[in-house]
Amino acid sequence: QQQVKQSPQSLIVQKGGISIINCAYENTAFDYFPWYQQFPGKGPALLIAIRPDVSEKKEGRFTISFNKSAKQFSLHIMDSQPGDSATYFCAASYGQNFVFGPGTRLSVLP
Amino acid sequence: DGGITQSPKYLFRKEGQNVTLSCEQNLNHDAMYWYRQDPGQGLRLIYYSQIVNDFQKGDIAEGYSVSREKKESFPLTVTSAQKNPTAFYLCASSMPRYTDTQYFGPGTRLTVL
Numbered sequence: 145q146q147q148v149k150q151s152p153q154s155l156i157v158q159k160g161g162i163s164i165i166n167c168a169y170e171n172t173a174f175d176y177f178p179w180y181q182q183f184p185g186k187g188p189a190l191l192i193a194i195r196p197d198v199s200e201k202k203e204g205r206f207t208i209s210f211n212k213s214a215k216q217f218s219l220h221i222m223d224s225q226p227g228d229s230a231t232y233f234c235a236a237s238y239g240q241n242f243v244f245g246p247g248t249r250l251s252v253l254p
Numbered sequence: 255d256g257g258i259t260q261s262p263k264y265l266f267r268k269e270g271q272n273v274t275l276s277c278e279q280n281l282n283h284d285a286m287y288w289y290r291q292d293p294g295q296g297l298r299l300i301y302y303s304q305i306v307n308d309f310q311k312g313d314i315a316e317g318y319s320v321s322r323e324k325k326e327s328f329p330l331t332v333t334s335a336q337k338n339p340t341a342f343y344l345c346a347s348s349m350p351r352y353t354d355t356q357y358f359g360p361g362t363r364l365t366v367l
Contacts, residue, residue: 150296176354187258187344187358188297233296237354240285240304246296 146171148236150245157252163221165248167234170215174236174243179208179219182231182247191232192219224252257281258359260345265364267332267339275330275362277345286328287346287356290314297344303328304350332364340366 149168157163167177176195180188194201194208194217201208207220221228229252234245258279267273277286285304289297299312303322317336322328328347332339342363346356 153294178355180358185361185363187260187346187360189358190355193355240302240348240350242287242299242356244297247294249294 146241146243148234148243148245150234150248152248153246154249155251157224157250159224159226159252159254161224161252163224163228163250163252164218165232165234165250166216166218167236167245168214168216169236169243171236171238172215173238176237177208177210177217178235178237179206180233180235180244182233188233221250224250226252226254228252258345258347258357260343260359260362262362263360265362267364267366269366270334272331272333273364275332275343275345275364277328277330277359279326279328279345279347279359281347281349281357282325283347283349283357284325285348285350286322287348288312288318288320288328288330289344289346291342291344291361300330300343339364 178193179191181191182188192203192206196212205222210217231247231249233247261276287302288300298314301320303309319331344361345359348356
């Protein structure tokens with residue numbers, strides 16, 4: 145119940161395309177869903193986050209879509225750029241219980 | 255300049271040796287965490303501390319030890335009992351009273367020779 149599933153494991157997108165990464169969870173106690181971006185050899189950095197009382201949150205080219213009934217949420221990166229090439233982690237938490245997905249390695253081709 | 259610092263960035267250890275990884279934060283955060291990251295895998299929680307002089311085991315605490323004597327410091331010791339210590343270690347902190355977000359340091363890459 146504590147697991148967060150994430151797909152795909154890796155993703156290759158052309159510059160200007162849309163990158164979509166999906167996550168799913170089981171524990172309905174989770175009430176905070178952040179996405180982190182990690183470049184090689186660096187620590188993860190918070191990208192965008194959402195709470196289950198909204199279905200969508202947009203910040204620049206990054207959008208989280210949240211489906212509470214399906215217990216799924218996804219990250220959409222519009223107009224993907226080579227600089228977006230990184231590993232993306234979804235996470236789910238309640239209180240101090242933080243569970244991370246296994247990550248998606250995104251490569252954006254120039 | 256606020257943030258989380260980890261040192262050293264790279265660390266090499268011989269088998270059988272204990273080694274301590276440093277994590278310092280000047281964000282005035284109450285909670286601190288240690289994660290382990292293996293290639294192509296997600297983050298696994300080693301230990302966390304919500305308050306000074308108190309800490310809890312995470313999912314993979316065996317072979318590790320921590321201390322929290324000061325609010326801003328949360329060192330991690332990788333002991334010789336840890337059978338496969340080569341990994342990327344990440345420290346994080348948060349302020350649970352105000353936000354659920356965890357903020358990460360730059361990481362320490364430990365290699366056992």
